[in-house]
Amino acid sequence: MKREFTVFGIYPVIEAIKSGKSLDKLYVIKDSQNPKIDQILQLVQESDTTVVEVPVEKLDRLTRSNHQGVVATLSPISFISLDDLVENSLEKPTPGLILVLDQITDVRNFGAIIRTAESTGVDGIIIQKKSGAPVSGDTVKTSAGAVFNVPICKVDHIKDAIYYLQGSGFTTLAATEKAQQDIYTEDLSGSVALIMGSEGRGIAPSVLKIVDTQVKLPMLGKINSLNVSVACGVCLYEIVRQRL
Known part of the structure; x- marks a missing residue:
């Protein structure tokens, strides 16, 4: 430390x-x-x-x-409240884009995700207070400083945050290999909250039950999953592609 x-x-x-x-x-x-x-x-x-x-x-x-x-x-940053994050996102002229991380634990993955989120115009990131990677000096380094440009919100429970996002007009989209449809068939032009799961167990089953849509990335090789930061980057850039 x-x-x-x-x-x-x-x-x-x-x-x-x-x-x-x-x-x-x-x-x-x-x-x-x-x-x-x-x-x-x-x-x-x-x-x-x-x-x-x-x-x-x-x-x-x-x-x-x-x-x-x-x-x-x-923490090298100050955190934003969920209310302010959602309000700021919806006030923008473009559709909202919020990233929800369900207990990402590896600080390198966390930093890489923040870096990609900043590059793809994510309005903010929601993390859980417990069982996640810290916002530390290592986060600053692995995000290449992007952590200073992306608002981060800490919540007690991811499920409560998802309910709040749904009530605010966001489509909650869970990226999971358990999904039946791939992300390229989904309309992502409206306000979206993308949920990514932890490195080991993915998105919690209780969270998967309440999201609006589950999507996956097509896997053409023998490996059945991607590193979470890589998968997150692919998903975010598909959202960007549809909105360009």
Whole structure:
């Protein structure tokens, strides 16, 4: 973990929060009885910070110094609310395009996806607070700085975000090898929210049940799936192609 994006110790973390720093993740020692750590948890309760309870061994690995039971990773960006993201997208003269990532965990894939999203005019990216890749210095590097140009929204639950997008007029499109039709048969000229799944298990079954449409990419070789960042790029550029 890069030091310039890490704060540890009770009072340094409290000061970072009070000074307005945007925290990506907050690691706290499991079963803490320290009232100061409770104070930190209260300070981030209404924020986009992902809170993870971990054993002391995990904190020891994150920093070799005296962490006092708490380690925070700073985000290089500020996050946008779901309301603002959708509103800003719909206010544009062109059809909306939002990317939803269902627990992408590899920071290199995450950064590559952000880079492609910026290149294809994506209005913003929605990620889940827990179980996803962090927005860190590595994200900045792998996205070639594109992370500063694409609004990112953190939500508690992907399903709730999808319901909100559907209610706002977006067609929710899940890219999955389980689909019956390929993406080239789908009309993507309207406002679209493209959902991409994690590297291992893909899109969660509970999410697939509620999307408007499922599409796949034709696979002509022996391998039955693509790297998620590659698949995302192909899907986004098909949307661009239909809108040109």
